[in-house]
Amino acid sequence: MSPKPLWITVGDQFDRMAETFPDRDAFVHVDRNVRYTYREIQTIANRFSKGLLSLGVGRGEHLALWATSIPEWIIVQLASAKIGAILVPFNPQYQVEELRYGLQYSDVRTLILLERDEHSHYLKMLLDLCPSLLHSGPKQSPLKAFPHLKEMVLIPSSSPPPPGVLLFQEILERGERVPDQALAERQQACQPEDTLNLAFTSGTTGTPKGIMITHYGFLNNGYFGTLGQGFTQMDRLCTAIPFHYNFTITGLLGSFCHGAAIICPSDTFDPEKTLMAIEKERCTAIYAVPSMLVAMMEHPQFSRFNLSSLRTGMVGGAMIPIDLMKRILENLGAKEITISYGQSEGSGSITQTLRDDPIEIRAMTVGKTIPFVEIRIVLPETGETLSAGKKGELCYKGFLMKGYYKMPAATLRAIDREGWLHSGDLATLDPQGYVRIEGRLKEMILKDGESISPIDIEEILSSHPKIQESQVFGVPDPDHHEEIAAWIRPQKEEQVTKEEVLRFLEGKLPEKYFPRYMKFVSSFPMTSTGKVQRFKLREITINEWELSHE
Structure with missing residues (x-):
């Protein structure tokens, strides 16, 4: 209980x-x-x-x-x-x-x-x-x-x-x-x-809104998130994510609920300084987004750092492919690391995996609701609650924001009359209560009257041995309303071509799901908190291929 x-x-x-x-470490800035x-x-x-x-x-x-x-x-x-x-x-x-x-x-x-x-x-x-x-x-x-x-x-x-x-x-x-x-x-x-x-809000889609988060919401979100990691006063949390990010603030406040220490490696994220801080301060937990963990593991000197103190932590910001999840557990050694899904509107985390969940659960889902949070999956058009396994919009209650500052209309659109906050995220809920994020409502690709989930395509692309990560999105098309575009980041020191990718997709996806436009890159435009700015991917692609609906 x-x-x-x-x-x-x-x-x-x-x-x-x-x-x-009184005399325990509360905060250490290593650099x-x-x-x-x-x-x-x-x-x-x-x-x-x-x-x-x-x-x-x-x-x-x-x-x-x-x-x-x-x-x-x-x-x-x-x-x-x-x-x-x-x-x-x-x-x-x-x-x-x-x-x-x-x-x-x-x-x-x-x-x-x-x-x-x-x-x-x-x-x-x-x-x-x-x-x-x-x-x-x-x-x-x-x-x-x-x-x-x-x-x-x-x-x-x-x-x-x-x-x-x-x-x-x-x-x-x-x-x-x-x-x-x-x-x-x-x-x-x-x-x-x-x-x-x-x-x-993080600015992945445009003009940010101000979210009013209470003491009660922020503090309890941090408390239950760290409780789910088994925090005590003996823990030392390495914060790789910038302090202005709400994810980090929940880590700070959560640590302050247990008498644990906050370890800040440097003013801004630096893979080597983060590794040094974990070793020097014997950090037991880390808060990070996947791109940060990849940067740490790909650092040329990674193998010389002693990270044996790492036990747990929380990863948010994006779904984690199972191969990357295996690398995190094997290379970083944080066997009890948890995966979280959250929104600032919910004061931070909404779901979190358990410390002892199998690797498949931690890679393919974002866990169960944290204590005192409720969720339901609804049909976006009608608000009808859907049964287990059906894809719909994720709505939740518990530790909610007061609202958007000076934006009452936007607040009313986000929180319905029954107090459910509509996340704008598509998700499924399995019979055991685990949530799987399926994409953003606004990011669904509308091609020939069919709504196509980018995540379905990204998962297949990411299973290619030469592909590290992909981002799939829709761009204007006069014949199909939208066409499918993909930005692809190859594995380190690997090269891959459009022809290779298309051959790989044969038999794995319907042909109409194949990306028409592909761009191979070494990185994606990101917010400072490690989130991909999809609207920039779309803008760049539209400009490079001179696309329009006409």
Whole structure:
């Protein structure tokens, strides 16, 4: 029998762990050589919380964080939770226009940003967007484009900040002058059903939406996900995925429910640094997407790393071919690794395989529902519940978002009158309760009046000995409405031709399912969280072949 859901805020839960395990590692950033115990993080987060109070940040106001996976990320997440502010994680890959959209749409009151890293100059982009900050702050000269924006806070800088920008250290210093009672009163006013984070959809299909996720939803999703991996205070979770990704946040919060440690290898994903971190810190679990695990296993020095401490973890973001699943279990040694299916709208994971599920189950399904989540498979056209084994839209309840920020119509389309969230994913449910994802409703290929599932074709393609991975999608066609296109990534040091692929498909698929357009690539356009951007594949293919419906 599963434990009951936690009815507690994130701030209170972390304080509980700091009292229980004050001297245990809570967070280690290997590349930056930073190590914090639970008590140390609590002390710093409390100071930063009080510093935010000194600025006047109110409960329910939006605090954006634009940074890579740095130690300050953890501090800001906990501090915003403690004072009842809502954290808005910005993707570190944002450019100026995406920054503009994020600030305007999210009604950000305080922006906390890294000055720069090896890939981006965040402060320069901010100043390009708001040149008046070179002379004064938004409180002195309000920004017309961003009327809610009152403060910018720069994470440690090599040079003096512009006049309108505060330093992270200044906020900590201000916090020292605020009495503890002020924070205690604010934290006590926070409730589990309050919004914790405003999380953006990943951008695989276009303009992102802001998803309002509560303390209750995020915390319990992380708790039950790590419980399914058998977490205790002895576990050490390696987070390969960027911190702004909801998958990682559930790992952070889940670890903080057990007194476990978070091990961050580096600011951004690096296969070698991740392998080094697992070895050095004796990590027992890893959160990653399949492409990251492949990059680690294909690293030239992979065999020299001692990964024997790895026991479990969670893999999400894509279905895993059985051959890759075998490689993960054999090469990484995480015999109890679990597979998860989730959406931000459901606060993270919706299903998860069991630690002892057979390899076929972990490769061919995404597991069963996590505790206190319900699912059903419905006929998209009518909403009729389908029987086991029938393909339809996956709908679920439990740990749901509050809704899309400032998008009531989109929220009503997503959550029906009975409280079921319609995922937009096609799935089947077997008699044992295991879920198999069959594709996206919007990604079904409509050819000659027939709906064709890309996954059915991808699975056959991926069984070719020379093919590592494939992505199949529809493109416009004047005769058939849509034709089938495939991007194919060959195995390392292998070459494959269109003719070989077509011969291989003979007898395995109906001829009308054969891809007409094929592109052989070494990689796919990806989001920063490892998801393939299918809309970009489609755009590139349409442009290269000059396709249209006419």
